[in-house]
Amino acid sequence: MSDPGLAPPQDHLRTSYRHVRDPRMQKVLRVQAALGSAIREYLDGEGFTELLPPIIGPVADPGIRGAKQATINFYGREYKVTSSAILYKQMMAASLGRIYFFSPNVRLEPLETASTGRHLVEFVQVDIEEAGATYEDAMRRAEDLVEHATHGVRARAGGELEAIGRRLNGGGTPYKRISYEEALRILADHGREIPYATEIPWAEEEFLSTRFQAPFFIYDYPRGSRGFYDREHPDRPGILRDFDLLYPEGYGEAISGAEREYEYARVIARLRETGENPSKYEWYLDMLREGIPPSSGFGIGVERLTRYVCGLKTVWEARPYPKVAGVFSP
Amino acid sequence: MSEPLTKLFMKVASVRSAAAAGRTFLESYPVDEIIQKAKHGKDALYPFSDLDEYGRALLGADISVKQATRFSTLDELVLLPPIFTPKRLERMTELAREPFFSDVDLETAIGGFRSRLPLAMASMGSTDVAHSQSPHLGRGAAEAGIPMGMGENIATVWGYARRTKASMPTFKQRLFAYLDHVKEPLGGVVIQQSVEDAFDELWHKVYTDPDVEPFFRKGLVAFEVKLGQGAKPGLGGETKVSRDAARSLKGKYYFPDDPDTVELDLYERHSAPGTYTEEILRGQLRSLRTNFPRARIWIKTGPFRDLLAMFRVASQERIDAVLVDGKEGGTGMSPVIALKDLGLPTLACLKRINDARLEGLRAPFVLSGRLFDGGHVVKALALGANAVAFGRPFIVAVGVGGAKGIRNYLEATEVEIRMLISSLGKYKVADVSHEDVGSLDRALADALNIPFVYA
Numbered sequence: 001m002s003d004p005g006l007a008p009p010q011d012h013l014r015t016s017y018r019h020v021r022d023p024r025m026q027k028v029l030r031v032q033a034a035l036g037s038a039i040r041e042y043l044d045g046e047g048f049t050e051l052l053p054p055i056i057g058p059v060a061d062p063g064i065r066g067a068k069q070a071t072i073n074f075y076g077r078e079y080k081v082t083s084s085a086i087l088y089k090q091m092m093a094a095s096l097g098r099i100y101f102f103s104p105n106v107r108l109e110p111l112e113t114a115s116t117g118r119h120l121v122e123f124v125q126v127d128i129e130e131a132g133a134t135y136e137d138a139m140r141r142a143e144d145l146v147e148h149a150t151h152g153v154r155a156r157a158g159g160e161l162e163a164i165g166r167r168l169n170g171g172g173t174p175y176k177r178i179s180y181e182e183a184l185r186i187l188a189d190h191g192r193e194i195p196y197a198t199e200i201p202w203a204e205e206e207f208l209s210t211r212f213q214a215p216f217f218i219y220d221y222p223r224g225s226r227g228f229y230d231r232e233h234p235d236r237p238g239i240l241r242d243f244d245l246l247y248p249e250g251y252g253e254a255i256s257g258a259e260r261e262y263e264y265a266r267v268i269a270r271l272r273e274t275g276e277n278p279s280k281y282e283w284y285l286d287m288l289r290e291g292i293p294p295s296s297g298f299g300i301g302v303e304r305l306t307r308y309v310c311g312l313k314t315v316w317e318a319r320p321y322p323k324v325a326g327v328f329s330p
Numbered sequence: 331m332s333e334p335l336t337k338l339f340m341k342v343a344s345v346r347s348a349a350a351a352g353r354t355f356l357e358s359y360p361v362d363e364i365i366q367k368a369k370h371g372k373d374a375l376y377p378f379s380d381l382d383e384y385g386r387a388l389l390g391a392d393i394s395v396k397q398a399t400r401f402s403t404l405d406e407l408v409l410l411p412p413i414f415t416p417k418r419l420e421r422m423t424e425l426a427r428e429p430f431f432s433d434v435d436l437e438t439a440i441g442g443f444r445s446r447l448p449l450a451m452a453s454m455g456s457t458d459v460a461h462s463q464s465p466h467l468g469r470g471a472a473e474a475g476i477p478m479g480m481g482e483n484i485a486t487v488w489g490y491a492r493r494t495k496a497s498m499p500t501f502k503q504r505l506f507a508y509l510d511h512v513k514e515p516l517g518g519v520v521i522q523q524s525v526e527d528a529f530d531e532l533w534h535k536v537y538t539d540p541d542v543e544p545f546f547r548k549g550l551v552a553f554e555v556k557l558g559q560g561a562k563p564g565l566g567g568e569t570k571v572s573r574d575a576a577r578s579l580k581g582k583y584y585f586p587d588d589p590d591t592v593e594l595d596l597y598e599r600h601s602a603p604g605t606y607t608e609e610i611l612r613g614q615l616r617s618l619r620t621n622f623p624r625a626r627i628w629i630k631t632g633p634f635r636d637l638l639a640m641f642r643v644a645s646q647e648r649i650d651a652v653l654v655d656g657k658e659g660g661t662g663m664s665p666v667i668a669l670k671d672l673g674l675p676t677l678a679c680l681k682r683i684n685d686a687r688l689e690g691l692r693a694p695f696v697l698s699g700r701l702f703d704g705g706h707v708v709k710a711l712a713l714g715a716n717a718v719a720f721g722r723p724f725i726v727a728v729g730v731g732g733a734k735g736i737r738n739y740l741e742a743t744e745v746e747i748r749m750l751i752s753s754l755g756k757y758k759v760a761d762v763s764h765e766d767v768g769s770l771d772r773a774l775a776d777a778l779n780i781p782f783v784y785a
Contacts, residue, residue: 066621068534108534111543112624195648199620223609224616272605273613275555276528326540 008114009316013329020320027160028318031153032306034160036102038152039126039300042145048128049096053103054088059281061086062274063227065199067107081106084299086229087284089129090260094292100128102302109325116202117314118252120303121323129297135231135241135259138296139217142245142255143173145300146215153309166311175245176216180225183208183218197222205252212248219243228270230258231294245298247308254305257298264288358397360702361726367742368727368735374742401675402774403658404701404709408783410768415755431752436744438759440717441552441651441694442626443518446475447744448707448759452655452698452721453479453522453554453630456487457569457662458498463728465499468507470728470736475516478508479630479653479719482524482556482567483601485532486582487575494575501532502541509545519545520552520628524567525602526582537622546624552650553618553625557606557640558632560659560699563673566603568663570596608643615647626650633657633673633699637682638689645691653719654679656699660722676700680713681778684764687714704746711759712767713778 012019019025040050060069060080070081085103092099104124113119130141150168154161178186180200187194192204200208200218208218221230223238230242242258261267267288271278278285306318316322321330355361366374377389395405421429438448451471454460460467461484471478485501493500499507508519523532533553536542545551558564571579576589576597584600618627629644630653631637637654644652656676661669674682676699683695697710698719710718727739751757754766768783769775775782 063617064621066534066537066623068531068538108538110538110624111540112547195619197616197619197647198623201623222616224613225620269607269610270613272610273617274528275523275525275604275614277525277602280529325538 008327009314009324010327013316013322013324013327016321016330019317024164025317027157027164028306028310028312029320030160031157031164031310032302032318034153034156035149035305035309036302038149038156039145041152042148043098043100043126043128046098046141048098048100048130051092051096051099051101053101053127054082054085055104056081057088058283059087060084061227062276063229064107066110070106070108083107084125085127086227086299087281089127089297090229090262090292090295091287093129093131093295093297094287097131098129100126103127103299111326113202114325114327117316118202118206118304119325120315120319121325123304123315123319124302125299126302127297127299129295131293131295133259133296135219135243135257135296138257138259138298139177139219139243139245140174142243142257142298142300143175143215143217146245146254146305147173149305150309161310164310166309168309172214175214176212177243178216178218179220180218180222181220186211197224199225202252205246206250209246209248209252210250212246214248215245215254216248217243217245224273226256226258228267228273229260231261232266232270241296243298245300247304251304251308254308255298255300257296259296260294262288262292262294359700359722364702364723364726364739365730368730368739371738371741372745375745402677402771403675404677404680404706406677406770406774407709407767407780408770409705409708409712409750409754409766410781410783411753412755417757417761418752418755421757429752429757431745431748434748434751434757436747436751436759437516438717439694440477440696441518441520441628442549443477443552444516445477445518445717446516447740447747448711448717449740449743449747450476450520450653450696450717450719451478451724452653452660452719453481453520453556454721454725455481455567455569455662456483459662459725461488461498461504463725464504465507466728466732467724467736468504469511470724470733470740472508472511472513472517473733474737474740475513476740477518477520477552479520479554480504480522482522482527483569485535486524486526486530486579487569487571490530490532490535494578502539505536505542509542509550512545512550514548514550518550518552518626520554520626522554522556522630524556525604526579529582533622533625537625549624549626551625552628553622554628554630554653555611555614555618556604556630557611558603558634558655559630559661560632560655560657560673560676561661561664562668563632563634563657564603565665565668565672566601568598568600568665570663571599572596575599608639611640611643612647615643615649628653630655633675633679635674637674637679638685641682641686641691641693641695642689645686645693649693651694651696651716653696653698654683655719656680656697659699660725677774680710680715684714684778704743704750707743707747708750708754708762709767711762712764713780714764 056079061084064083069083072079085101106122109119221240230240233239245255247254268278303315303318307315436447438445488498489500491502573589589597628651633656656679657673694716696717697715701718702723707718727735768781772782
């Protein structure tokens with residue numbers, strides 16, 4: 001997969017208008033569209049309502065590793081461009097129960113991500129939230145969705161996949177589940193010690209991913225390694241009720257999900273982990289004070305899913321007009 | 331007193347002129363000593379006046395103190411050189427000659443950086459006195475091979491890359507005054523972020539800035555979580571800003587006078603101290619590691635009563651450095667009552683560091699707060715600090731001679747440190763220890779568990 005010395009794709013990106021007309025790229029884009037309709041078919045069949053995604057707002061998700069938010073001048077005040085729809089997901093799950101967005105996100109990622117082959121500055125994630133669900137429910141939902149999408153795409157774009165030459169190893173659900181602590185142990189056994197309570201670094205995540213032949217979950221991340229909205233276990237302080245789904249074969253992270261903190265007093269203490277003044281999140285905190293139901297959900301990146309399904313070397317081959325950290329391109 | 335006289339008296343007594351404030355500073359701070367060092371470098375280390383010279387003067391220890399102090403300072407400790415010096419024998423064996431003070435190895439690891447001296451330039455904030463001189467301060471620190479701190483609110487007040495005032499540098503110019511002159515592999519820059527800076531994602535901005543990226547790759551940048559400041563523990567940052575600045579900053583800071591409705595020359599601007607519990611701090615430190623894996627993580631704290639509890643968290647979270655600022659630390663602006671009544675004196679903070687060492691805590695400690703000479707450095711090392719940070723001496727020195735003033739001042743301080751450590755029969759910073767220091771005061775000796783020198 002992404003070799004560490006991968007150069008930022010300057011030339012490739014500058015000429016993306018040419019790449020989109022490449023026959024192989026045309027097939028990739030058709031597979032991507034097929035994945036989209038398979039995902040919608042699954043979610044609609046499960047009683048989810050698709051909503052229009054928010055693009056701008058007074059605050060966005062601060063729980064994004066190292067990435068800066070993009071801002072726009074909104075008549076003299078500042079708006080953030082959506083880095084994830086998390087805060088709005090909770091708002092809408094409180095209204096409609098089961099909801100999803102095809103949500104465009106912008107994250108000004110650190111320059112070091114330009115050569116991971118796994119990071120885009122602009123991408124789309126299917127952002128899903130379900131009122132009353134636990135994180136175990138969300139994990140089951142996530143694996144059903146991935147299964148449905150990867151099977152559905154064969155029915156819809158089997159010819160394209162064959163031409164691309166990609167055969168997915170069938171895994172079958174349930175996917176294997178390992179805890180964050182087990183993941184650290186596996187890494188340590190291979191001489192890759194990482195400090196407890198930090199997010200698993202990209203190189204280590206990729207290494208773990210190469211050890212598996214089918215998608216797998218890592219769950220129960222420690223507090224501090226994830227966003228403030230991931231719910232802390234009520235009876236296991238310091239452990240969050242959250243998870244990642246990783247693709248096998250070195251493709252790495254597919255999904256991040258969690259049960260949400262939804263109680264005002266807990267959220268305000270957790271918010272300080274960002275070092276910010278909670279007043280910045282005024283509308284969100286007002287909403288929590290008025291009360292919302294518990295919920296769980298996750299987001300799955302469409303480009304990363306496409307990359308995995310098509311077996312592409314990098315994620316910037318998995319969407320038209322890709323944007324990568326530090327590279328100015330069409 | 332007749333009525334006119336009373337009026338006159340009241341008037342004189344009520345005027346707090348700049349001259350009076352300046353005189354207070356001159357009387358209570360060793361400005362003259364620092365000026366001499368900034369002008370003459372190591373030549374300022376001997377107590378000759380213009381009237382006597384080497385070979386004619388008769389000199390001895392000054393037995394007076396400049397003034398009575400309200401609380402104990404490091405000046406109540408003395409260093410205790412021994413006759414028998416096994417470490418000097420070791421050094422002599424290495425060198426095959428008698429070692430000199432020039433043979434002391436002063437290079438020190440400070441919070442993930444390498445420093446030519448066990449000394450850093452303390453974080454200075456957005457106030458004019460520090461900010462206007464910051465190009466020289468940054469260059470001076472970089473050329474001297476010591477780390478430098480950058481305080482809160484600089485980007486928020488002066489702009490990240492675009493000037494908010496034509497005559498004042500931006501955050502980034504201040505940062506690069508240092509980075510452009512850094513002497514790799516020595517040095518490093520430590521960047522704070524106030525609650526208000528966080529509103530604009532300052533750290534994210536720095537972390538994703540292509541110009542700064544090479545320095546993250548080399549490990550020369552730290553982010554510093556600020557839990558407080560020596561001069562005003564428990565209070566947020568305070569300064570005064572112009573009406574234009576106040577208008578643009580309204581909403582991010584607390585302004586007792588609304589700049590939209592009240593007309594003043596300058597507006598008091600208060601920032602929030604920030605709310606912490608052990609869990610919030612732990613979560614914040616972990617988020618920092620996750621978000622900025624290539625940044626070093628420092629903590630700056632004021633002189634709080636629960637320092638030791640915080641040290642434990644820092645140690646468990648493997649923080650690169652904890653900087654502790656004592657109550658007599660410098661400030662651009664602090665309420666008089668805070669200066670008088672809030673917090674632990676620097677020496678009391680050093681005692682907490684010493685306690686942390688005895689407890690086996692691993693965090694590297696940096697001490698600051700009215701420290702200004704080589705003696706302070708070596709005493710702090712002896713009681714468990716890994717290094718110290720100076721603030722005001724650099725402001726005085728830069729005023730005397732720009733970046734050159736800083737180099738001269740550091741040259742003098744470096745020679746002092748070398749002389750003192752070598753006098754203890756030691757040649758490595760890490761060898762300076764508890765046995766090297768004694769107290770002139772019995773209660774202090776008992777508290778610090780060091781000899782009372784007259785006993």
